[in-house]
Amino acid sequence: MENYSPGIRRIIYLLSLLIIRRVTSASLGGDITADTTLTLNGSAYVVSQDVVVAENATLTIEPGVNMHFKAGVLLQVKGSLQAKGTSRDRIVFSKVPTNTSANVDDLNVTEPYNDGMRLSDGKNYRVGRLEIFLNGQWGTVCRDRFDIKDAQVACRQLGFLGAKRFYTHGKGTGPTWLDEVDCKGIEESLLNCKHPGIGVENCAHWGDIGIECHTLHRKVFWRGIDFSSSKKPSSLQYVDVSQAYEAIKGSEYLPDLDHVTVKSCVYGVKSDNMSSPLTISDSSIRDNRDAGIQIKGSSKAITIENTVVDNTTDGDGLSYSEIAPDPVDFCSADVNVITFPITFQAFGKAWTNVDCAKVTE
Numbered sequence: 001m002e003n004y005s006p007g008i009r010r011i012i013y014l015l016s017l018l019i020i021r022r023v024t025s026a027s028l029g030g031d032i033t034a035d036t037t038l039t040l041n042g043s044a045y046v047v048s049q050d051v052v053v054a055e056n057a058t059l060t061i062e063p064g065v066n067m068h069f070k071a072g073v074l075l076q077v078k079g080s081l082q083a084k085g086t087s088r089d090r091i092v093f094s095k096v097p098t099n100t101s102a103n104v105d106d107l108n109v110t111e112p113y114n115d116g117m118r119l120s121d122g123k124n125y126r127v128g129r130l131e132i133f134l135n136g137q138w139g140t141v142c143r144d145r146f147d148i149k150d151a152q153v154a155c156r157q158l159g160f161l162g163a164k165r166f167y168t169h170g171k172g173t174g175p176t177w178l179d180e181v182d183c184k185g186i187e188e189s190l191l192n193c194k195h196p197g198i199g200v201e202n203c204a205h206w207g208d209i210g211i212e213c214h215t216l217h218r219k220v221f222w223r224g225i226d227f228s229s230s231k232k233p234s235s236l237q238y239v240d241v242s243q244a245y246e247a248i249k250g251s252e253y254l255p256d257l258d259h260v261t262v263k264s265c266v267y268g269v270k271s272d273n274m275s276s277p278l279t280i281s282d283s284s285i286r287d288n289r290d291a292g293i294q295i296k297g298s299s300k301a302i303t304i305e306n307t308v309v310d311n312t313t314d315g316d317g318l319s320y321s322e323i324a325p326d327p328v329d330f331c332s333a334d335v336n337v338i339t340f341p342i343t344f345q346a347f348g349k350a351w352t353n354v355d356c357a358k359v360t361e
């Protein structure tokens with residue numbers, strides 16, 4: 001906007017207010033189909049439903065703007081997101097502040113997360129007999145060979161971040177749908193785990209399994225910024241992202257991250273099958289849970305420079321997998337401040353020190 005005269009700038013500003021005001025007075029959400037600017041005047045914006053930037057639209061965010069997302073809400077970028085803060089006026093994407101610290105405050109426990117699975121007869125919403133809905137009927141899962149890895153898969157399927165324990169709950173009714181479940185722990189669904197077949201069992205209902213899941217549910221986070229179906233270049237500079245489920249996520253395309261912090265999220269930066277180069281520079285990826293930076297299946301150059309990945313509590317700080325034909329340059333990563341473990345799996349090498357070696361084919 002710097003290139004326009006003050007008069008034009010004022011008009012653009014007023015137009016932008018009109019566009020913003022069209023949604024509701026204090027909150028933002030819905031499809032953005034025309035180029036829109038979020039001005040500092042309107043900040044902080046409360047985003048109460050998913051914002052989708054349409055394919056041919058650009059959402060520009062002025063320096064210093066704060067966007068506060070309600071739990072479960074997504075910023076999906078199909079067009080372009082121009083978020084360029086400055087070192088003094090960073091742009092902030094975070095969860096709407098709550099005055100209580102309980103994890104479950106935003107959780108609507110009456111609304112099932114997964115229509116095909118539930119926990120029954122527990123003393124709260126995250127513990128109980130594991131039941132699955134198949135062939136029009138609710139049924140149970142046998143405790144035979146059921147272990148914590150199976151519980152992890154079930155809890156994640158229910159939207160929780162993980163499992164705490166499993167136990168014999170019993171007293172179910174209907175079919176025993178699964179017996180001898182054998183998960184690796186990374187499956188998306190119990191049905192994808194090894195088992196002898198649906199309804200193949202030699203169990204009685206006294207052996208129905210129960211599970212207790214982690215207190216954190218993905219519904220308490222806002223969902224993050226998703227570039228997976230992005231069609232236009234975007235910019236993220238001097239931006240802070242926190243308390244998102246998947247903070248910055250892309251498939252094929254992710255914008256370069258410059259002076260970006262990603263903090264207290266479940267997944268920090270997640271890229272899958274990149275078809276354009278990616279540079280992450282002068283950034284800080286800290287205190288995230290299941291992944292700091294996770295790069296899968298890139299065929300283009302990835303550069304991570306002067307970037308700290310620190311204190312990823314339950315997963316890998318930097319994980320890079322799949323073979324890349326182009327150079328992968330982690331040279332300027334400051335290895336003195338990166339917290340290991342780093343999974344570095346290009347070319348079959350794991351646990352390689354990122355020691356300023358340029359990895360090429």
Ligand SMILES: [Ca+2]
Binds near residue numbers: 146150182183
């Ligand atoms: Ca098992």
Ligand SMILES: [Ca+2]
Binds near residue numbers: 142180202
């Ligand atoms: Ca059995």
